[in-house]
Amino acid sequence: METFNGGFMVALHNDEVYGYIIMADDVRRLWTKALFSGFIFKVAAKALKGIYGIGPATIYKVVKNKLYYLKFEISTEKTAQLLSIAVHPSHHGKGIGKKLLEAGLKYIKYRGIKKIKLEVRPDNKSALSIYEKYGFQEVGKAKDLQGDWLIMVKEL
Numbered sequence: 755m756e757t758f759n760g761g762f763m764v765a766l767h768n769d770e771v772y773g774y775i776i777m778a779d780d781v782r783r784l785w786t787k788a789l790f791s792g793f794i795f796k797v798a799a800k801a802l803k804g805i806y807g808i809g810p811a812t813i814y815k816v817v818k819n820k821l822y823y824l825k826f827e828i829s830t831e832k833t834a835q836l837l838s839i840a841v842h843p844s845h846h847g848k849g850i851g852k853k854l855l856e857a858g859l860k861y862i863k864y865r866g867i868k869k870i871k872l873e874v875r876p877d878n879k880s881a882l883s884i885y886e887k888y889g890f891q892e893v894g895k896a897k898d899l900q901g902d903w904l905i906m907v908k909e910l
């Protein structure tokens with residue numbers, strides 16, 4: 755998919771997928787594209803029509819959260835984002851998450867990007883453990899409908 759430009763990697767063993775990592779190499783470009791392609795407006799129109807089963811109060815909270823996140827996204831430098839990382843539960847704790855993160859960071863560095871950001875729930879101990887090990891530092895907090903998020907950044 756063009757959006758990720760190769761930032762989607764999987765951990766394979768005997769043709770079985772054990773885990774994956776997804777990174778966007780330029781968050782600003784992703785948002786600009788979503789805005790100018792009309793994607794955001796289509797989603798907003800569907801939400802207002804009630805297609806996603808959420809009301810105006812929820813939409814207001816989602817927009818407010820997004821505006822809050824934007825303060826971490828307005829930057830003159832290109833910033834990558836770790837969008838998702840997961841390992842199959844039966845293979846947790848075997849070092850696969852760390853290997854995926856290492857490969858992801860190597861790819862972002864290879865693309866010449868100097869900064870990567872992510873959001874993680876404060877009680878996600880295993881995720882926090884690997885992020886801290888690889889030098890991510892907390893830069894702020896945000897909140898959404900499900901609870902708190904820690905915003906973490908690593909300079910490459």
Ligand SMILES: CC(C)(COP(=O)(O)OP(=O)(O)OC[C@H]1O[C@@H](n2cnc3c(N)ncnc32)[C@H](O)[C@@H]1OP(=O)(O)O)[C@@H](O)C(=O)NCCC(=O)NCCS
Pocket residue numbers: 838839840841842845846847848849850851852853873874875878879880881883884
């Ligand atoms: C986060 C995740 C990808 C880690 O994958 P993994 O393959 O289990 O990770 P690793 O085995 O490489 O490393 C896990 C580390 O976390 C540590 N850890 C695990 N549970 C922990 C806990 N409760 N408290 C502190 N550290 C913990 C392990 O000790 C290990 O560190 P170590 O090697 O120094 O001992 C995996 O737990 C997962 O898929 N979680 C569900 C999806 C998710 O939450 N993704 C992150 C969204 S932000």
